[in-house]
Amino acid sequence: MIAELGHFALILAFAVSLFQCIVPLIGAGRGWPAWMEAARPAAIAQFGLVGLSFAALTVAFVTSDFSVQLVYNNSHSAKPMIYKISGVWGNHEGSMLLWVLILALFGAAAAAFGEHLPPSLRARVLAVQAAIGAAFYGFIIFTSNPFLRFDVPPFDGRDLNPLLQDPGLAFHPPFLYLGYVGLSMAFSFAVAALIEGRVDAAWARWVRPWTLAAWVFLTIGIALGSWWAYYELGWGGFWFWDPVENASFMPWLLAAALLHSAIVVEKREVLKSWTILLAIMAFGFSLIGTFIVRSGVLTSVHSFASDPTRGVFILGILAVFVGGALTLFAARAGSMQAKGVFAPISREGALVLNNILLAVAALVVFVGTVWPLVAEMFFDRKLSVGPPFFEKAFTPFMIVLAFVLPVGAIIPWKRGNLRRVLMPLRGAIFLTLAVMILVFAVSTGRSGLAVIGAGLGAWLIFGALAELWFRTGSAGLSRLRRLPRADWGKALAHAGLGVTFIGISLLMAWQVEDIRTARIGESFQVGGYDITLSSVEELPGPNYISTTATLSVAKGGRAVAVLHPEKRIYPVQAMPTTEAGIDNGFFRDIYLVIGDEQQDGGWAVRSYIKPFANWIWFGCGFMALGGFISLSDRRYRVAAGARRKTAAAVPAE
Numbered sequence: 228m229i230a231e232l233g234h235f236a237l238i239l240a241f242a243v244s245l246f247q248c249i250v251p252l253i254g255a256g257r258g259w260p261a262w263m264e265a266a267r268p269a270a271i272a273q274f275g276l277v278g279l280s281f282a283a284l285t286v287a288f289v290t291s292d293f294s295v296q297l298v299y300n301n302s303h304s305a306k307p308m309i310y311k312i313s314g315v316w317g318n319h320e321g322s323m324l325l326w327v328l329i330l331a332l333f334g335a336a337a338a339a340f341g342e343h344l345p346p347s348l349r350a351r352v353l354a355v356q357a358a359i360g361a362a363f364y365g366f367i368i369f370t371s372n373p374f375l376r377f378d379v380p381p382f383d384g385r386d387l388n389p390l391l392q393d394p395g396l397a398f399h400p401p402f403l404y405l406g407y408v409g410l411s412m413a414f415s416f417a418v419a420a421l422i423e424g425r426v427d428a429a430w431a432r433w434v435r436p437w438t439l440a441a442w443v444f445l446t447i448g449i450a451l452g453s454w455w456a457y458y459e460l461g462w463g464g465f466w467f468w469d470p471v472e473n474a475s476f477m478p479w480l481l482a483a484a485l486l487h488s489a490i491v492v493e494k495r496e497v498l499k500s501w502t503i504l505l506a507i508m509a510f511g512f513s514l515i516g517t518f519i520v521r522s523g524v525l526t527s528v529h530s531f532a533s534d535p536t537r538g539v540f541i542l543g544i545l546a547v548f549v550g551g552a553l554t555l556f557a558a559r560a561g562s563m564q565a566k567g568v569f570a571p572i573s574r575e576g577a578l579v580l581n582n583i584l585l586a587v588a589a590l591v592v593f594v595g596t597v598w599p600l601v602a603e604m605f606f607d608r609k610l611s612v613g614p615p616f617f618e619k620a621f622t623p624f625m626i627v628l629a630f631v632l633p634v635g636a637i638i639p640w641k642r643g644n645l646r647r648v649l650m651p652l653r654g655a656i657f658l659t660l661a662v663m664i665l666v667f668a669v670s671t672g673r674s675g676l677a678v679i680g681a682g683l684g685a686w687l688i689f690g691a692l693a694e695l696w697f698r699t700g701s702a703g704l705s706r707l708r709r710l711p712r713a714d715w716g717k718a719l720a721h722a723g724l725g726v727t728f729i730g731i732s733l734l735m736a737w738q739v740e741d742i743r744t745a746r747i748g749e750s751f752q753v754g755g756y757d758i759t760l761s762s763v764e765e766l767p768g769p770n771y772i773s774t775t776a777t778l779s780v781a782k783g784g785r786a787v788a789v790l791h792p793e794k795r796i797y798p799v800q801a802m803p804t805t806e807a808g809i810d811n812g813f814f815r816d817i818y819l820v821i822g823d824e825q826q827d828g829g830w831a832v833r834s835y836i837k838p839f840a841n842w843i844w845f846g847c848g849f850m851a852l853g854g855f856i857s858l859s860d861r862r863y864r865v866a867a868g869a870r871r872k873t874a875a876a877v878p879a880e
Contacts (some may be wrong), residue, residue, distance in 0.1 A: 234280070247270060301387050385800065386800050416430065426497060431492035463818050497569065507552045595616050628712070630686070644848065660682075690719070690724045691717075723850035742834075762777045776793070816835075
């Protein structure tokens, strides 16, 4: 009965989304206030209905209702409760239900907190948001119904993919979808502005918080996925340029570009057309990511499904919304005239360069991701585009971006003098050179990657600190405490990017790897550490059988850690997984993996010493925290901007 209630609520949400799409749009076109106002209760009702549907599916998973086909295919009675819950979205149908739930959540948030938006713009934004929702409701109901039942319920389920039975993967998809789907708000604002034919500073002020929130959630989601790949897959990497990894990375790059571009529109009312185009393309790449994950056209360990019918449906959604928005953009492009001019050496010029670098970097990732498909379709050749291509083609743009960011953050609007701009950065330049000299001294005889990467990371960190000090003027520390939160957030995000730069470059340059066969009781040395394989035993888990090794790590005769890497077998799916044993440290990780038993009685052991590995995720955390701090700034709230505008319109008595 609960599953049927969820199905019925989903159908009702579909009907409400159609109402929300049509009625407010007509009302905005004809100036009918009541019809425009209908969008707000409809958006809230839609969220309530899809929330009820999602809750019903969650109950089915928690109670192990194996009469529901989705529960049977993705759960098991012996599975821990956290993975019964995460199993709701650990599959194609459930993840799409989570998609529309978050889509409706953003629409309801815009309805609840957008009371200061112009009524016609709000109505159009909510109508476009509902149109996207209606398309995905139709996709779920007609091709991916999560509430289908068996006539005769089976005794137990087939279990969730063992790779997904991990805390990192339990929280990774919700955050990623909050970012993916959050970009739909920027898209809806862009299309609504195109329909109205007006893009101005107020529009940019309204769209920035939604874009920033989506970017923050994407940052957290990508970081969680990278962290999971690092410790769960057992290969020791944090990024593999997998098609599905790239599917989330491309919208992240474009969302970052959109954030910076919207600043120019708000402050100077230029780059209007470019900002609208970025809003369309950022969400468009989110839809492309959905297509990659669910169509089966590209192979990935992360893919949810390989159903061509579903892929065609999503491709149709992509064509209708992105194609329609681009057509509308072409029709309205002439009305989006820039009001200001600026010199190449200016804050606007730096932000334009920032946008070009981020957009081209996203294009490079896109080409590398889809090229194997293009080569197979048109040239009948099977190609593999791996990390070497991305590292060589993508890295130069990031190097230039890192170099430009601190300068662009300080340079004045409209026109600047590069020599004067570099004066406040003298301390940052000196400290950066000191870091580079130190890293060079430590890494003598190794790759120059460490020196360049650490230097760029230090430049970003010290540049962010220099910018904060520059903003205090002559007031010093007293002014520093009163700086707007957005300034603190921006500085923290830029510094976080610098920390990530340092972590990636030093990890890649200084990592030590050892692969060998070791017998029980045997010791070997890796990167100055003495590692001893003490024992290997078979242990039962909640729903798996574990082959657990005990490895002791010492340095200079002093015990450092005792690690327990595992190989797990999940009997229901007869699938093995690897659990690395990791001793986390601020400056290094000791990373051990146990393999299969060899014919000579030894065990395959992979050992890594990974310098500064955790700095990668520290940096991502700083970026996300910086975004949250910026969101808390009152200037980011629509209401604050609207009140200022209203107050300015009231004549003095």
